[in-house]
Amino acid sequence: AQTVTQSQPEMSVQEAETVTLSCTYDTSENNYYLFWYKQPPSRQMILVIRQEAYKQQNATENRFSVNFQKAAKSFSLKISDSQLGDTAMYFCAFSPGGGADGLTFGKGTHLIIQP
Amino acid sequence: DVKVTQSSRYLVKRTGEKVFLECVQDMDHENMFWYRQDPGLGLRLIYFSYDVKMKEKGDIPEGYSVSREKKERFSLILESASTNQTSMYLCASSLDLTASSGNTIYFGEGSWLTVV
Numbered sequence: 766a767q768t769v770t771q772s773q774p775e776m777s778v779q780e781a782e783t784v785t786l787s788c789t790y791d792t793s794e795n796n797y798y799l800f801w802y803k804q805p806p807s808r809q810m811i812l813v814i815r816q817e818a819y820k821q822q823n824a825t826e827n828r829f830s831v832n833f834q835k836a837a838k839s840f841s842l843k844i845s846d847s848q849l850g851d852t853a854m855y856f857c858a859f860s861p862g863g864g865a866d867g868l869t870f871g872k873g874t875h876l877i878i879q880p
Numbered sequence: 881d882v883k884v885t886q887s888s889r890y891l892v893k894r895t896g897e898k899v900f901l902e903c904v905q906d907m908d909h910e911n912m913f914w915y916r917q918d919p920g921l922g923l924r925l926i927y928f929s930y931d932v933k934m935k936e937k938g939d940i941p942e943g944y945s946v947s948r949e950k951k952e953r954f955s956l957i958l959e960s961a962s963t964n965q966t967s968m969y970l971c972a973s974s975l976d977l978t979a980s981s982g983n984t985i986y987f988g989e990g991s992w993l994t995v996v
Binding site for chain 2: 774800802807808809810812815856860867868869870871872873
C-alpha cells in the first residue's frame with residue numbers, strides 16, 4: 766500500500782513571498798503519478814500540477830512548480846509570488862501507474878497568505 | 881470543461897436511515913470514485929468503479945455500498961446511517977489511462993452529510 770505524508774499541517778506567509786510545501790511518499794511501484802490539489806474555502810478540489818514519475822523534468826504551471834526527487838520519494842510544491850487567492854488546503858496525492866485505483870492523499874497543508 | 885455534479889450539497893439524516901448520494905459526470909469517464917473527507921485525515925477512498933456494474937472496495941468501505949448502472953452515474957449508499965458517517969463526501973471521475981491526461985481525477989463540489 767502507498768502512503769503520502771505532508772508534515773506541515775499549517776503554514777503562513779506574506780503576500781508575494783515564495784513558499785514551499787513538502788510531501789513525501791512511500792511506494793514500491795516504479796511507474797506512478799503525483800499530484801498537488803488545492804481546496805479553497807469553496808471546497809472544490811482543483812488540480813494544481815501533476816508529475817509523471819518517469820519524467821525527470823520537474824513540472825511547472827505558471828507560479829507553481831515542483832521539486833521531484835524520485836530516489837528520495839519527495840515531491841514538494843513551490844508557489845512563487847504568492848497571492849491572497851492561494852489561501853487554501855493543499856493536498857499531495859499519489860496514483861499508481863495502473864491507473865484506475867484512485868488517488869492516495871496526504872492529510873493536507875493549510876496555507877494562509879497574509880496581506 | 882469536465883463537470884462532476886453531486887446533486888445534494890447539504891443533507892441532514894437520522895440515524896438508521898438509508899441515504900443515497902448521487903454523482904453524475906458528463907465526460908464519458910470510465911473511472912469513478914467516492915471519497916470522504918474529515919479534518920486531519922485528508923481524503924479517504926471508500927469505493928471506486930472502473931466500468932458499468934463494476935465496483936471495487938477502497939480503504940474504508942465498511943458501512944457503504946455503491947451502484948453504477950450507467951457509465952455517467954455513480955451512487956454511494958449508506959444502508960443504515962450512523963453518526964460516525966457525518967462527513968463531507970466527494971465524488972470524482974477520471975479518463976482511462978490511455979488518454980493523454982491519464983490519471984488526472986476531477987472532483988465534484990462535495991456533499992455535506994450530517995447524521996443526527
